[in-house]
Every structure is written in C-alpha cells, then in structure tokens.
Amino acid sequence: MALNYDQAIAAYDPTLGLEVHVELNTNSKMFCGCATEFGAEPNTQTCPVCLGLPGSLPAVNGKAIESSILIGLALNCSIAPFSRFARKNYFYPDMPKNFQTSQFDEPICVNGYLDVEIETDEGTKVFRIDIERVHMEEDTGKSLHVGGSTGRIHGAEYSLLDYNRAGIPLVEIVTKIIPNTGKYAPLVARAYVTELRDILRSLGVSDVKMEQGSLRCDANVSLAPAGSGQLGTRSETKNVNSLRSVERAVSGEIERQANRLQNGERIVQETRHFLEESGQTRPGRSKEQAEDYRYFPEPDLVPVAPDAAWIEELRATLPEKPSIRRKRLKIEWAVPDKEMASMVNAELLDTVEETVLLGSDPTKARSWWLGEISRLANEKEVAPTSLITPIQVAEVIALIASGELTDKLARQVVEGVINGEGTPQQVIDARGLKVVSDDSALMVAIEAAIASQPETAERIRGGNIPAAGALIGAVMKATGGQADAAKVRELLLKHLGQG
Amino acid sequence: MSAISRDEVAHLSRLARIEMTDSELDHLASELDLILGAVARVQEVAGADVPPTSHPLPLQNVFRPDVVTPSLTAAESLSGAPASAEQRFKVPQILGDAE
Numbered sequence: 001m002a003l004n005y006d007q008a009i010a011a012y013d014p015t016l017g018l019e020v021h022v023e024l025n026t027n028s029k030m031f032c033g034c035a036t037e038f039g040a041e042p043n044t045q046t047c048p049v050c051l052g053l054p055g056s057l058p059a060v061n062g063k064a065i066e067s068s069i070l071i072g073l074a075l076n077c078s079i080a081p082f083s084r085f086a087r088k089n090y091f092y093p094d095m096p097k098n099f100q101t102s103q104f105d106e107p108i109c110v111n112g113y114l115d116v117e118i119e120t121d122e123g124t125k126v127f128r129i130d131i132e133r134v135h136m137e138e139d140t141g142k143s144l145h146v147g148g149s150t151g152r153i154h155g156a157e158y159s160l161l162d163y164n165r166a167g168i169p170l171v172e173i174v175t176k177i178i179p180n181t182g183k184y185a186p187l188v189a190r191a192y193v194t195e196l197r198d199i200l201r202s203l204g205v206s207d208v209k210m211e212q213g214s215l216r217c218d219a220n221v222s223l224a225p226a227g228s229g230q231l232g233t234r235s236e237t238k239n240v241n242s243l244r245s246v247e248r249a250v251s252g253e254i255e256r257q258a259n260r261l262q263n264g265e266r267i268v269q270e271t272r273h274f275l276e277e278s279g280q281t282r283p284g285r286s287k288e289q290a291e292d293y294r295y296f297p298e299p300d301l302v303p304v305a306p307d308a309a310w311i312e313e314l315r316a317t318l319p320e321k322p323s324i325r326r327k328r329l330k331i332e333w334a335v336p337d338k339e340m341a342s343m344v345n346a347e348l349l350d351t352v353e354e355t356v357l358l359g360s361d362p363t364k365a366r367s368w369w370l371g372e373i374s375r376l377a378n379e380k381e382v383a384p385t386s387l388i389t390p391i392q393v394a395e396v397i398a399l400i401a402s403g404e405l406t407d408k409l410a411r412q413v414v415e416g417v418i419n420g421e422g423t424p425q426q427v428i429d430a431r432g433l434k435v436v437s438d439d440s441a442l443m444v445a446i447e448a449a450i451a452s453q454p455e456t457a458e459r460i461r462g463g464n465i466p467a468a469g470a471l472i473g474a475v476m477k478a479t480g481g482q483a484d485a486a487k488v489r490e491l492l493l494k495h496l497g498q499g
Numbered sequence: 500m501s502a503i504s505r506d507e508v509a510h511l512s513r514l515a516r517i518e519m520t521d522s523e524l525d526h527l528a529s530e531l532d533l534i535l536g537a538v539a540r541v542q543e544v545a546g547a548d549v550p551p552t553s554h555p556l557p558l559q560n561v562f563r564p565d566v567v568t569p570s571l572t573a574a575e576s577l578s579g580a581p582a583s584a585e586q587r588f589k590v591p592q593i594l595g596d597a598e
Binding site: 033046089096297306 | 516554561569571586587589
C-alpha cells in the first residue's frame, strides 16, 4: 500500500536545500565581449575566450561583479572583502575549456537570509531561509543528444554543442539546510524561489525567466523518521523550470522517498530529473562517489576585493524589497488580499503600478489589466503587457473618467489597440467611437424613444422611475452604444418631469 | 615518505583522461615525487608573512566594461572542430553518466 503525501509527512520529517542558478542580464559574457542574446543562431556568439582556444585570456565583466554584490546585499549577506575565481575541472563537452570558471572556497557573498511568508493552518507564518553563499560562475553550452529514442544522453550516437550560452554570467545562490518545514516544505520551496525571483527582478540584474532557463532551481530533499531530528540521505532534483514545478518536485520527492523508506529500501544519493508531465522524477547521475573537481585558484584572473565604499554605494541603490512594496501598495490602493495575490500571480503588479503612476485610479487600473486585457491575452496565449502599454491603458481610463468614453466604448478602444489599429485616440477617430454628449442629438433620440413607447413614458411621468430603464435602453441602442447612459437618464427624467 | 603515491598518480591520470601503463605510473610517481619535493622546499622559504598567491601580479579588481565586442562567425568558430553538424560542434557519444 503506497503512502500518499499526508501519510508520508506523518511518518517523516523533510529537510530541504535549494540551489538557484541565475543568468545575469549583462550585455556581454562573464569573461569576454560576446553578446548574450537569447535564441541567437547556434555558435554565433562565441570567441576564442569562451571557446577555450589556446592563448586566449579571460577578462572579468565589471557589471557582473556589481550585480553579484547587489544580489548578496539584497539577501542580507556579508560581502567578502577578498574573493577569487577558481577552476572547476571536469570533462564534459558543455564546457570547451574542460573546466568551468567558478568560485570555490572564496565566494563573493556569504551568510545571508530571506524571509518568506506561507499561509498555514494557523494563519500567515514567516519562515526564515538561511543563505549559505552566493557565488559567481559562467553558464555552460547547450547539448543536443542525437540518436537513440529518447533525446537523452543514454543511447545517443553523438551530441551537438552550441556554445552561445557558454560563458554567460551565472550566479548560484545556495541555502543552508532548511529544517522544520513539515508539511509546508513544498510551499516553502516555492515561496522561496518566488520571493528570490521577485527580488532579482526588482534589482534588474536578470530576466528571471524560468521557462527560458535564466532562473533554474535544484531542489535537495531528504527525509528522516518523524521527530528523530536526524538528517537522511538526500536526492537532488535538477533544473526545475517553473514555480509550480518547484512545489511539485519537492512533494513528489517526499512521497517517493517515504515509500522507499517504508519498504525498507535505502535512498540513493543521486541527481534526479523532474518530469513536467507526470510531476515525478527519474534518476540521473549517482553522487555516491564524491566528485573530484580539482578546484584551484584561476591563475588568469586577479582577485576581486570590493572596498567598503563601493559596497555602501551599491547598498544605497537597493530598491524597496518586494515584500515590503506589496504591503505598501496593498494599503495605498486598498486592495483585498485575494486581489493582491491575483495581481502578483499574474505578474501584473509592476504594470498596474505604472498605470496608477500615470494618473489612473488603482481599482480601475487593476480591473482593466486583470479583466478585459488578461482575458484577451489568454485568448491569444501571450502576456497582457505584450498587447498594450500602461500609457495606453491610462489614456483609456482617463477618457472614461472625463466622460468621453463609456465602459462599453472603452472596451472597443482597447480591442482596437490590441488589434494593432494604433493608439487609443487613433482607434477612437478611425472607428468613430465618440460618446454622443451633444444634448440636442440625445434629445432627438429620447423623444423618438418616448414616441415609440408612450405607455412606458406615461408610467415614468406617474413616478415609476425604474421603468426608465426600457427607454434608456432604446436610446442607447439608437445611438449605437455611444451615448453616456447616465447622461441619457438625466435628460430623460428631466424631460418627463422627474428630474 | 613520498609526497605522492602511485595510487594518487593513477587517480590523477584518470581525472585527466590520460591512459597510463603500469610502468609509466611507476616512473611518473617517482618523478612527480621529486618535483613536489622541490616545491615543498620553496614552501619552507615562504614564511607566515608571505600570503599564498594565485597570480604573479599584485593586482586586484581588474574589470572590463560590459560592452559587446564582435564574435567569430559560426563558420570561424567551427573551423577548428574535428566534426560539426547543424552549425554545432559534433562530439562523439558521451560515455558515462555525467550530465
């Protein structure tokens, strides 16, 4: 009888350890001037340095150092006054040099923490995740395994290498072990990666696109009998490529390991690969034999020794923490929790804020972005922000506020902008979407409506105000929806002696 | 007592993917031992006031601006490769389980 998640958690305490790799968004690579553009033709962003050709020498990208220090500061780390690069030696064709330039025992940032909030059965609870280190390295090339049936390395006849990605600055953020999360372990893992992503985005140091691999998470999970206080053998699930997958990978590993332990089997220390479709993991490389990378200080690079003044200068530029910003905006905009969460989950907080800063009412800005625009974006399977800009949305909201557009017309304007018909004003002009606000034009329509429904008009004259709806509807229809309904109502009631 | 054992040399040759015969291992173990012995004498000279260094020049914080410079063309990049396909470097089947 297989244990389900709840049973697994009742019998075992999970311990986590998370390693996150972040590709920095510098223009050029870590040690050479090659471009870092995503999706370029294979091997068009390579040079003698990142191809490891004899005689080439690396030169450190100063912006990458700056970004790494900013990350460390945002994660409450100490910035090492002296740090060095090291060669991590291994034979695998994803690095043409036969080593990866990384950092070993002298990382640039150490001993930080990140607090994450989780909704628990006892209300909101803060979990502090201790950060062991933040170190700099370079990304590896991309392999394509050809032959065999699975596209996997096993059974492949040969492999094809694209080194465009080799040498892109990479920062690895490693937590200390994360104990005592109990059944919330998967949620804590997800919340940590989410918070980290938001921080990195606010720092502007990375695109943090998990689906493109610019943010990748390796999740270490181990189990020990409940209450034993021991540390079990861990597995490491590699390259989990979405926030949801982080949560699923951890819960999946907890279930798998619990079932093995329950059956008296042991956990093998190994790398596992997350399978997106099933939410399960499959075994990869066994790590039972300690790896031997023969690290040694990189002789072609001089040490990095940031002075206190530089660190303080960078610290002064740190943006507001995303968690604090969310709390502030929630109060300023008077947004309910659930709505706030929807905005964050839809990754529209920045966009809504930008729209509000352009003068829009927060509630209106939020409902346009999360409502109509998100709906159209879902239909087209693209991001809302790729369809329309905050400036355009703010313009539409301003036109509604000034009475020049009704909500209904505004939706047509937004639709027009999204269909590429130009700016809101151009769509209004081209489609003739102007609110009919000319009183005399409206009066003609109102009189026509009264003439066609004399009995309704009589009831209104007699004091039955709700009956006005039918006549307002007729006027709106007659004007093709371009009249301001409130204005029509006002004129109609006045005309019938009820104004 | 020798500074490096025959087993350690065998381990290193495995890490470096250099195949060695038994007699080569015997020979190299004693030769490397001599070299290490010489290096050890240099270490004796360096007192506590001499910090270990990884670079001959007393420099630090040498950075380059984050500016893109022209890359090689794909054809140039691949020109030295023993084999290529689909504008990529073609390498033989990757043995072992390393990923």
